[in-house]
Amino acid sequence: MFQLDLKSRESIYEQIINQMKELIITGILKEDEKLPSVRELSKILTVNPNTVQKAYRELERQGYVYTVAGLGCFAASIADVKRDEAAIAQLTETLRTTLRQLTYLGFSKDEIDALLMTLLQEDQQKTEELKKGSEHI
Amino acid sequence: MFQLDLKSRESIYEQIINQMKELIITGILKEDEKLPSVRELSKILTVNPNTVQKAYRELERQGYVYTVAGLGCFAASIADVKRDEAAIAQLTETLRTTLRQLTYLGFSKDEIDALLMTLLQEDQQKTEELKKGSEHI
DNA sequence: TTAAGTGTACCATGCGACATAATACAGTGT
DNA sequence: ACACTGTATTATGTCGCATGGTACACTTAA
Numbered sequence: 001m002f003q004l005d006l007k008s009r010e011s012i013y014e015q016i017i018n019q020m021k022e023l024i025i026t027g028i029l030k031e032d033e034k035l036p037s038v039r040e041l042s043k044i045l046t047v048n049p050n051t052v053q054k055a056y057r058e059l060e061r062q063g064y065v066y067t068v069a070g071l072g073c074f075a076a077s078i079a080d081v082k083r084d085e086a087a088i089a090q091l092t093e094t095l096r097t098t099l100r101q102l103t104y105l106g107f108s109k110d111e112i113d114a115l116l117m118t119l120l121q122e123d124q125q126k127t128e129e130l131k132k133g134s135e136h137i
Numbered sequence: 138m139f140q141l142d143l144k145s146r147e148s149i150y151e152q153i154i155n156q157m158k159e160l161i162i163t164g165i166l167k168e169d170e171k172l173p174s175v176r177e178l179s180k181i182l183t184v185n186p187n188t189v190q191k192a193y194r195e196l197e198r199q200g201y202v203y204t205v206a207g208l209g210c211f212a213a214s215i216a217d218v219k220r221d222e223a224a225i226a227q228l229t230e231t232l233r234t235t236l237r238q239l240t241y242l243g244f245s246k247d248e249i250d251a252l253l254m255t256l257l258q259e260d261q262q263k264t265e266e267l268k269k270g271s272e273h274i
Numbered sequence: 275t276t277a278a279g280t281g282t283a284c285c286a287t288g289c290g291a292c293a294t295a296a297t298a299c300a301g302t303g304t
Numbered sequence: 305a306c307a308c309t310g311t312a313t314t315a316t317g318t319c320g321c322a323t324g325g326t327a328c329a330c331t332t333a334a
Contacts, residue, residue, distance in 0.1 A: 070302035104158040207330035
């Protein structure tokens with residue numbers, strides 16, 4: 001379910017946040033579906049429960065999940081996240097800094113442009129495959 | 138010359154690295170032009186000389202500058218910049234997942250395409266402005 | 275030769291974010 | 305009652321970063 005990179009400069013709880021966001025945004029975790037409990041996920045990932053809790057708390061603060069005391073943590077409505085200005089702004093900022101980094105690495109505009117078109121093409125193809133795959137369910 | 142943000146999550150030596158790369162790639166620092174000495178820049182930025190040296194060492198490792206003992210640190214030929222494959226792969230992966238998330242958030246290909254072109258335009262404009270700004274020194 | 279400036283190499287110290295460990299409390303469901 | 309859930313707290317250790325200080329070798333100019 002999760003892929004942690006302990007060597008990453010991204011901290012563990014940040015990785016949990018981002019990967020959980022992905023599961024929610026992509027709909028793999030459907031609305032109101034229960035997330036693994038703090039202790040459960042901590043065992044799966046072999047990390048400290050406090051670390052998982054820190055991630056869950058932040059996910060709730062950002063509106064990706066809601067929690068019920070004694071019950072657990074659940075995926076929030078995607079509608080709350082969709083077209084969420086904060087989420088979009090965050091992604092845009094990520095794109096901006098990434099492009100800048102590529103420029104720092106000596107990439108020309110044309111090179112970056114070509115790379116972006118390739119990636120966008122990949123993304124669209126992936127989307128098409130998902131649609132086709134879901135047709136015969 | 139430099140703009141440090143002490144509150145940034147980017148460390149000081151990383152900021153020095155990136156801004157120096159910017160100066161070199163934009164041609165503001167021309168080939169074989171001398172960089173401020175370690176001690177000099179440390180006084181300008183009011184940071185520790187060790188911090189500046191750490192940045193310079195990394196810049197040399199990546200091929201952006203070359204150093205001559207006793208003389209100083211000089212801007213290398215942009216052609217000599219070593220393309221860090223690992224860094225490129227990392228950035229590409231970041232782009233890939235970010236595009237994917239935008240798609241999940243309901244963005245169409247055209248919307249993403251437009252956004253990317255805008256950002257790329259911004260990036261290039263920023264580079265151009267830096268070049269122009271350095272003309273009248 | 276001397277002095278000042280250059281890069282370079284250490285080592286010790288402090289700080290803050292992160293992760294861990296252990297414990298405790300309150301709410302929910304069986 | 306019991307076993308789950310989330311939540312909160314405190315203490316401890318680690319690591320990267322930045323600092324302060326010292327030292328050495330090299331180059332250039334006085």
